[in-house]
Amino acid sequence: xxxxxxxxxxxxxxxxxxxxxxxxxxxxxxxxxxxxxxxxxxxxxxxxxxxxxxxxxxxxxxxxxxxxxxxxxxxxxxxxxxxxxxxxxxxxxxxxxxxxxxxxxxxxxxxxxxxxxxxxxxxxxxxxxxxxxxxxxxxxxxxxxxxxxxxxxxxxxxxxxxxxxxxxxxxxxxxxxxxxxxxxxxxxxxxxxxxxxxxxxxxxxxxxxxxxxxxxxxxxxxxxxxxxxxxxxxxxxxxxxxxxxxxxxxxxxxxxxxxxxxxxxxxxxxxxxxxxxxxxxxxxxxxxxxxxxxxxxxxxxxxxxxxxxxxxxxxxxxxxxxxxxxxxxxxxxxx
Amino acid sequence: xxxxxxxxxxxxxxxxxxxxxxxxxxxxxxxxxxxxxxxxxxxxxxxxxxxxxxxxxxxxxxxxxxxxxxxxxxxxxxxxxxxxxxxxxxxxxxxxxxxxxxxxxxxxxxxxxxxxxxxxxxxxxxxxxxxxxxxxxxxxxxxxxxxxxxxxxxxxxxxxxxxxxxxxxxxxxxxxxxxxxxxxxxxxxxxxxxxxxxxxxxxxxxxxxxxxxxxxxxxxxxxxxxxxxxxxxxxxxxxxxxxxxxxxxxxxxxxxxxxxxxxxxxxxxxxxxxxxxxxxxxxxxxxxxxxxxxxxxxxxxxxxxxxxxxxxxxxxxxxxxxxxxxxxxxxxxxxxxxxxxxxxxxxxxxxxxxxxxxxxxxxxxxxxxxxxxxxxxxxxxxxxxxxxxxxxxxxxxxx
Numbered sequence: 001x002x003x004x005x006x007x008x009x010x011x012x013x014x015x016x017x018x019x020x021x022x023x024x025x026x027x028x029x030x031x032x033x034x035x036x037x038x039x040x041x042x043x044x045x046x047x048x049x050x051x052x053x054x055x056x057x058x059x060x061x062x063x064x065x066x067x068x069x070x071x072x073x074x075x076x077x078x079x080x081x082x083x084x085x086x087x088x089x090x091x092x093x094x095x096x097x098x099x100x101x102x103x104x105x106x107x108x109x110x111x112x113x114x115x116x117x118x119x120x121x122x123x124x125x126x127x128x129x130x131x132x133x134x135x136x137x138x139x140x141x142x143x144x145x146x147x148x149x150x151x152x153x154x155x156x157x158x159x160x161x162x163x164x165x166x167x168x169x170x171x172x173x174x175x176x177x178x179x180x181x182x183x184x185x186x187x188x189x190x191x192x193x194x195x196x197x198x199x200x201x202x203x204x205x206x207x208x209x210x211x212x213x214x215x216x217x218x219x220x221x222x223x224x225x226x227x228x229x230x231x232x233x234x235x236x237x238x239x240x241x242x243x244x245x246x247x248x249x250x251x252x253x254x255x256x257x258x259x260x261x262x263x264x265x266x267x268x269x270x271x272x273x274x275x276x277x278x279x280x281x282x283x284x285x286x287x288x289x290x291x292x293x294x295x296x297x298x299x300x301x302x303x304x305x306x307x308x309x310x311x312x313x314x315x316x317x318x319x320x321x322x323x324x325x326x327x328x329x330x331x332x333x334x335x
Numbered sequence: 336x337x338x339x340x341x342x343x344x345x346x347x348x349x350x351x352x353x354x355x356x357x358x359x360x361x362x363x364x365x366x367x368x369x370x371x372x373x374x375x376x377x378x379x380x381x382x383x384x385x386x387x388x389x390x391x392x393x394x395x396x397x398x399x400x401x402x403x404x405x406x407x408x409x410x411x412x413x414x415x416x417x418x419x420x421x422x423x424x425x426x427x428x429x430x431x432x433x434x435x436x437x438x439x440x441x442x443x444x445x446x447x448x449x450x451x452x453x454x455x456x457x458x459x460x461x462x463x464x465x466x467x468x469x470x471x472x473x474x475x476x477x478x479x480x481x482x483x484x485x486x487x488x489x490x491x492x493x494x495x496x497x498x499x500x501x502x503x504x505x506x507x508x509x510x511x512x513x514x515x516x517x518x519x520x521x522x523x524x525x526x527x528x529x530x531x532x533x534x535x536x537x538x539x540x541x542x543x544x545x546x547x548x549x550x551x552x553x554x555x556x557x558x559x560x561x562x563x564x565x566x567x568x569x570x571x572x573x574x575x576x577x578x579x580x581x582x583x584x585x586x587x588x589x590x591x592x593x594x595x596x597x598x599x600x601x602x603x604x605x606x607x608x609x610x611x612x613x614x615x616x617x618x619x620x621x622x623x624x625x626x627x628x629x630x631x632x633x634x635x636x637x638x639x640x641x642x643x644x645x646x647x648x649x650x651x652x653x654x655x656x657x658x659x660x661x662x663x664x665x666x667x668x669x670x671x672x673x674x675x676x677x678x679x680x681x682x683x684x685x686x687x688x689x690x691x692x693x694x695x696x697x698x699x700x701x702x703x704x705x706x707x708x709x710x711x712x713x714x715x716x717x718x719x720x721x722x723x724x725x726x727x728x729x730x731x732x733x734x
Binding site for chain 1 (some may be wrong): 587
């Protein structure tokens with residue numbers, strides 16, 4: 001009985017639970033407006049298009065939980081797609097080497113973000129805002145304003161294709177498998193010593209350092225992981241939809257919203273990576289629901305904003321209430 | 336100072352609230368207000384402009400059809416002898432709104448190539464340009480800086496927005512140098528010439544009429560749009576709404592995509608999950624290929640579709656053999672302003688409002704345009720009109 005109550009409280013309650021409750025509510029609403037949504041093929045199509053944001057959310061989680069921001073991911077996704085198109089230029093044989101270049105570039109951008117933030121003590125908001133502008137500007141300079149070249153078929157595979165002819169489901173997209181792989185790796189990583197130090201450094205930097213955690217190192221690694229996630233997301237988005245000048249625009253805000261919606265506290269120290277990824281899925285589900293409801297596109301941003309503020313406010317309210325209760329209990333039993 | 340500011344503010348307010356289109360010169364203000372307040376849905380719709388543009392599509396333009404950038408529809412020639420300057424090597428200045436989309440990038444390359452030709456011919460000496468990066472304030476100060484420098488023999492302006500830039504253009508006219516406005520318009524006719532293709536209504540109507548003609552009554556159409564609130568794009572949609580209203584097509588929705596391919600693919604995929612989509616109408620071709628791929632990935636038959644003369648769309652059209660049309664917002668208009676400037680400085684007549692031809696590319700012309708643009712990259716516009724310039728094809732290919 002008690003366990004059921006705890007589970008119910010966790011689901012409806014603050015922090016991590018809220019996002020799953022919201023996700024379930026949105027899915028139920030989607031099911032009512034369009035029962036066909038949960039049939040194999042259309043569910044897979046939904047997960048395929050959600051995969052890049054979910055992967056970005058995992059990367060952003062590492063940075064946010066350690067007490068920083070990464071505003072450069074949207075620009076990095078865009079840059080990666082444009083770089084890929086320009087370097088590959090339709091040649092199949094260049095696919096793997098160019099993916100290697102993208103990987104190095106993504107890691108390098110993350111490393112610079114991390115080192116500038118930790119070693120030079122520049123606030124991450126400023127570091128990554130600067131990086132966002134540098135990337136956008138450099139790409140504009142390099143391409144003269146509009147991307148050139150084209151992606152190879154092999155490059156587009158992971159984002160666009162999958163394992164065909166699966167009974168009931170139809171096609172299992174590679175993107176979904178990659179998303180599951182990234183998710184599993186992120187969960188595993190948070191269970192290691194690295195994960196614990198990362199959360200601790202977001203919660204209380206000094207305490208983490210005094211207890212032997214290498215705060216600067218884990219924070220830098222968090223930025224590198226974010227750069228890596230943006231690279232993977234870039235490969236998937238480029239594969240999914242091809243090149244356009246607007247790829248990645250505004251994604252940094254969508255992904256930070258997703259992570260916060262997942263109950264991860266800005267400023268760090270609290271939240272689970274699974275919930276951050278569920279936050280991304282929730283946002284994508286919300287887009288899908290709006291579309292199913294045929295809501296006029298002019299109202300959507302406002303509706304989306306209201307739902308997100310309400311969800312985060314609800315979670316925050318639950319969170320602030322709990323420590324008060326805990327203190328009260330402690331006072332009552334001064335043993 | 337106070338009055339200037341007041342004028343500026345009220346001009347901006349009029350623009351924002353009434354959202355007057357780009358060619359409001361001939362229409363009395365009161366009439367526009369009535370149109371705008373009649374219905375918020377149709378605030379971007381001016382019946383007279385709409386009818387004029389639809390009629391202009393059928394008028395044979397004056398001039399040589401092999402150089403469409405010098406053709407003009409029903410021109411009213413004006414005398415420019417007052418601006419004639421002896422000798423050559425004139426300094427021409429250009430205030431550009433931005434090069435923030437592939438259409439503008441393509442046009443800007445064409446303009447520079449045209450300038451090089453005129454420089455070699457000794458018509459133009461120096462060509463100064465500034466890029467406002469879509470910032471009204473920046474463009475206002477760019478224009479002022481050109482006026483103050485006193486170096487410009489002629490000033491070309493591609494305004495970023497209509498109402499806000501009007502006072503700046505007026506100031507340029509008052510300085511006495513000949514002003515050429517092109518692409519988007521302003522609420523003044525003080526410029527020596529205003530150059531533009533027929534316009535957004537014609538673009539949107541071409542596309543909508545094609546869908547009406549090629550789809551069975553009762554078919555479903557999805558409209559994909561870039562952004563709300565941009566006059567050239569709103570006019571396209573307003574015209575399409577007029578045409579669709581008189582048809583038996585069912586409009587499933589109109590969605591804003593920001594021109595982002597991933598967003599377009601998401602939206603189209605979601606519509607396909609809900610039911611059949613028989614036709615796609617787009618207000619600009621950006622990301623059109625992603626929309627087509629959404630049909631492929633969902634295993635659905637290709638829609639009847641209208642995109643733009645952007646090459647990746649045209650190549651996909653050819654490859655799939657789908658029923659499609661490429662409406663055109665004539666990119667070759669970027670050549671005209673520099674040519675107009677040299678004509679004015681030589682005291683030759685130019686049309687007061689220089690309306691360039693604007694014809695969609697049909698299936699019959701598809702192969703021809705693909706062949707002509709064979710070496711060109713994606714995100715290049717088929718009717719860029721620079722094939723005869725000496726920099727062709729390298730300047731456009733290696734952008």
